Amino acid sequence: MATYQISIDGMHCENCVEKIQTALNATSSVSDCRVSLPDHRAVVTFENDQPDLAAAVEAIQRQGFSVKGYAAVAS
């Protein structure tokens, strides 16, 4: 289990949140995610300790948003 906070640029509305949420949930290594519009970020929990960050970032980028950064959240 590893949790990361990903900051996202370009979200405008709930629809955007929905899109990112769906995309992240469809990513196999992601077990849980919460996307926040006001904080411009997603908190993503990965299934194992070797998180597939590339898959998660690319899932977000593919939806047309840019990723400004990410960092592990101490659990």
Next chain:
Amino acid sequence: MPSNSHDNAVQLRIMGMTCGACVQRVEKALKSIDGVRDASVNLMAESGTVQVSDGAPDFKTRLLESVRNAGYDAEVLPAGRQLIAEWTDDSKLRESLRRHRQALIQALGLALPILGLEYLLPIFWPGNDPAAQLPGRLLQLILLIMLMVSPAGGPIIVGGLRALWHRTGNMDLLITVGVLSATIGGLVGSFMTEPKLIHFHAAAMILAIVCIGRYLETKMRGKATGAISALAKRAPKQADVKRDGKWQTVPVDKIQRDDEVQLVEGATVPVDGTIVDGSVELDEQILTGESMPVLRDIGSNVQAGTTVVSGRAVIRAAGDGSQGTLDRMLALIQAAQQGRTRMQRLADQVAGIFVAVIVAIAIITFISWGLFGDANGWAMGTRAAIAVLVVACPCALGLATPTVTLAASGVAAQRGILPRDAAALETLGRIKTVVWDKTGTLTAGTPQVDAIHVLNSGFDEDEVLRLAAGAERFSAHPIGKAIVRAAQQRELEVPTPASFDSTIGRGLTADVDGHHVVIGSPIWLEENDVKVEIGAVTNNRDIATAGMSSILLAIDGAHAATIELSDALRPSAAAALARLKQCHIKACMLTGDAKATAHAVAGELGIATEHVEAEATPQRKIEYIDAMVKRSSGVAMVGDGINDAAALTRADVGIAFATGADVAVEAADISLIGSTPHLVADAVVIARATTRLIRQNLGWAFGYNIVAIPLAATGTLPPALAAAAMMFSSIAVVLNAMRLPRLVDRRLERID
């Protein structure tokens, strides 16, 4: 036709708007029309979309009228798919060919017996006694009337009478008046026993020859549009789309944004989109002119109209099935054909009064012969007047330009050159100077890593690049992407950062493989508590203006390297300029680069230093173009359409490189799809060949009429021969236009 909302949207181009208030006025005007559900107007794009719930036949006219009443100008833009359907559907052309062929057979079937009788009459009724020949004459007349009402002659006569009714002159009118005069003359002659007045056979031959001419013309026009319909045929009709978790084959216009669409080997990409799974090799020649297949994998954008050479992928549609790149290209090509060139306007003016002038000449001919001729004067006058009417050919005048423009737009589109209208191509044919805005035209416009200056920090060049690429791995910034690309080119494994944080316009920090990496400007490094080694900061001050820039890298709190980036010249730039020089076109270069850099680049390209404007701001570029346009005629500017849009509009012709996704650059008169400066030389060659053929055609059309009409009026040219000459003159114009592709090829070879 299913009636979803898309089918009932009308696209308008709206001209003359300057501000938000204009938008309001136009929208209000459009919405006030019955049947309009909604209207939205875009100020920048100068366009409007009208949602229609009911479509009366004159609906579009009313839309346009309402906009004009509001004080603006508007025109209807054709919908993409409809356009493609129109072009790919050759059933229309085949139907029209079939009709013309049938008319031709009927015309010959009726005209030949009439002609035959003309020669048989003296044999059956010897002695040339007109009274005795009357039954034969009546038979001729009956056959002639049959010809005039048959599907062969009918449309011509009806068209002529209709033109007379509306008091407009056209080709049909001249033919009709000629044929009817011959018939009436023949009728009078038969009963008055005056054989010299009888021209039944001439009337029949005129109609038959016109039918032959129309058939040949239809056949050739089909060929002339070949290039465009080939392009339109690239648009696939069906696609495999995922619906409810299952793959289904649906018509392309049913594809919606975000649909997943399957691409298989050999298929044509149906919509613009992004690959979400798999990878394919694409033949993008249709859009870029590049014949080598390109590998596209996850995350890459693909454009409609390109073909899958190998592989398999799933794309997510970026828009509806009718909003793709290919559709925009086709719409642009159509627009290009619609515009009228200066020369065409002249020809149209002449054609407008042409028919009236010819009728007047015919009447004068008839009266002159009657009054000043010998005993047979009136008979000869009739014959000569008929000849004048049928020899005159407004068709050649009318066809002179459009046939060439049509062929030109096809030839140009095949090479990825899209003029906004016919006039743009005409102007390009006259230019003498090309001003290049360097970035994005002579250079690729995307930075690349030139050199890495490693400082004494214990890391070698590859390690520095590997860490930098890791930090920039998810960056959307062009410089970040350039760094990642450089690492990939050296076959370095790009690590995933444990964390990273980027600040737009300044730099980023990241943790890569246990190292803390800071990348950015000197200020950014200092803000992150890194001491910048002054000597290592090379030409960083040029970041804003120069093509060359550098970026600093710190590892674990120490300045480790300076990475130099530049916007490299395209490999084909020098060759493209050399080709333009062979066309006797002077090259100038505008750039934001510092003088020394700019002059070095110009030297590489063979541009004289006095024709280089360095350190040019966008404002300076406008002034430069303005001054040049004032000083000399025929100035074209080539730019990327992004940073230099304003300057592009100031030149006589603005040429912009458009990327596949952005086909029509608003500011440009001519958009180039593809990434080689060679396209500019190609465009000039096409434009010049086009102008040349248009001139030839107009010269021929005018010259023909000037020579042929006196011959007809003096009686040298008998009516049937006059009709044949007329037919030949309009076919010659079409044939000449069809030479364009070969003429262009030949001239392109000459400057290679």
